[in-house]
Amino acid sequence: MISWTDPSSSMPADLVRISGLGVDYGDRRAVDGVHLRIPPGEVFGLLGPNGAGKTTMFRVMATLLPPTRGEVELCGENIQSKPREVRSTIAYMPDLAPMPSDLRAVEYLRFYAESYGLRGKERDARVTECLESVGLRERSKDICTKLSLGMRQRLALAKAILHRPRLLILDEPASGLDPMARADLKNALRRQADAGATVILSSHIMAEIQDLCTSIGLLQRGRLLDAGPIRKVLAKFGQAETRVIVRSPGRRDEVAAWLREVPGVSAEFRIADEESIELRLDEAKLSRAALFTALGEARLGVTGMHAVETSVEEVVVRLGSQSSLS
Numbered sequence: 001m002i003s004w005t006d007p008s009s010s011m012p013a014d015l016v017r018i019s020g021l022g023v024d025y026g027d028r029r030a031v032d033g034v035h036l037r038i039p040p041g042e043v044f045g046l047l048g049p050n051g052a053g054k055t056t057m058f059r060v061m062a063t064l065l066p067p068t069r070g071e072v073e074l075c076g077e078n079i080q081s082k083p084r085e086v087r088s089t090i091a092y093m094p095d096l097a098p099m100p101s102d103l104r105a106v107e108y109l110r111f112y113a114e115s116y117g118l119r120g121k122e123r124d125a126r127v128t129e130c131l132e133s134v135g136l137r138e139r140s141k142d143i144c145t146k147l148s149l150g151m152r153q154r155l156a157l158a159k160a161i162l163h164r165p166r167l168l169i170l171d172e173p174a175s176g177l178d179p180m181a182r183a184d185l186k187n188a189l190r191r192q193a194d195a196g197a198t199v200i201l202s203s204h205i206m207a208e209i210q211d212l213c214t215s216i217g218l219l220q221r222g223r224l225l226d227a228g229p230i231r232k233v234l235a236k237f238g239q240a241e242t243r244v245i246v247r248s249p250g251r252r253d254e255v256a257a258w259l260r261e262v263p264g265v266s267a268e269f270r271i272a273d274e275e276s277i278e279l280r281l282d283e284a285k286l287s288r289a290a291l292f293t294a295l296g297e298a299r300l301g302v303t304g305m306h307a308v309e310t311s312v313e314e315v316v317v318r319l320g321s322q323s324s325l326s
């Protein structure tokens with residue numbers, strides 16, 4: 001089976017091929033033996049607690065930081081032997097890209113468009129296209145630093161896509177944005193993905209990741225624990241949970257106290273209605289059959305049951321608490 005983290009495997013025309021990547025800052029190992037393949041067309045979320053090594057990996061991919069060990073190939077080119085070629089096919093957006101205080105949005109983009117060799121009508125058409133694509137056409141005359149934070153992030157995205165990169169690398173693009181601004185940025189990113197770009201991003205806003213990404217990688221203390229389609233990774237690292245609604249007319253407190261003592265039943269209870277209790281069952285500790293037997297013996301009826309998928313947030317919080325414990 002093809003694996004995203006198996007150094008010996010290779011998917012057809014992987015856009016990102018990282019083999020044995022290691023980065024040391026002095027004697028601190030920030031990235032440690034990462035193997036990763038990303039096929040084209042993915043929106044890939046690199047997740048991990050603070051200090052896991054996400055920014056370091058992104059800076060290596062953006063050719064800003066040489067790796068200590070290993071190889072990185074983006075769009076078929078090696079970042080160390082062909083940095084110029086790599087830069088022409090990728091875009092890197094650090095969190096909170098600096099903006100000039102003396103240029104209008106359109107002037108800022110024209111300046112960078114010229115650095116890509118675009119001139120005259122061709123330049124203006126591309127700038128308009130990029131402003132349109134991030135929903136900023138109406139604000140093109142605004143001074144960059146007078147734009148809201150969310151608009152500045154979208155302007156930074158417009159700048160990043162000027163040269164039609166095949167791969168977009170975005171470090172915390174939604175950092176500090178309110179929900180409306182995040183939704184606008186998300187739409188702009190989705191448009192890029194729909195147009196065929198591959199996107200790699202990190203975010204601490206997990207709902208964003210779950211909503212936007214097709215695949216994720218989990219980084220912990222510089223090591224990539226797993227990577228691949230989002231459901232597959234969550235199924236491996238998540239803990240499936242079953243919620244069961246138990247009817248307990250007139251005995252809610254008594255039943256709740258009794259359930260708290262049952263191993264595998266979470267101590268967190270949510271009252272579903274006046275006469276019922278919703279409980280969380282950890283099936284790794286107690287099977288459904290054993291729970292139903294216990295409920296039957298206590299003459300309690302079950303009125304509902306549903307499975308709850310683990311969220312990306314739960315997995316990252318767990319990785320974070322494991323990192324801080326060791």
Ligand SMILES: Nc1ncnc2c1ncn2[C@@H]1O[C@H](COP(=O)(O)OP(=O)(O)OP(=O)(O)O)[C@@H](O)[C@H]1O
Pocket residue numbers: 025028029030048049050051052053054055056057
């Ligand atoms: N310039 C540097 N010099 C020394 N150590 C560094 C440097 N940059 C990062 N580190 C360390 O390398 C490790 C990885 O940092 P990095 O910024 O890549 O993590 P991150 O996952 O992006 O974290 P965050 O989510 O907080 O942005 C951390 O232990 C960090 O302290």
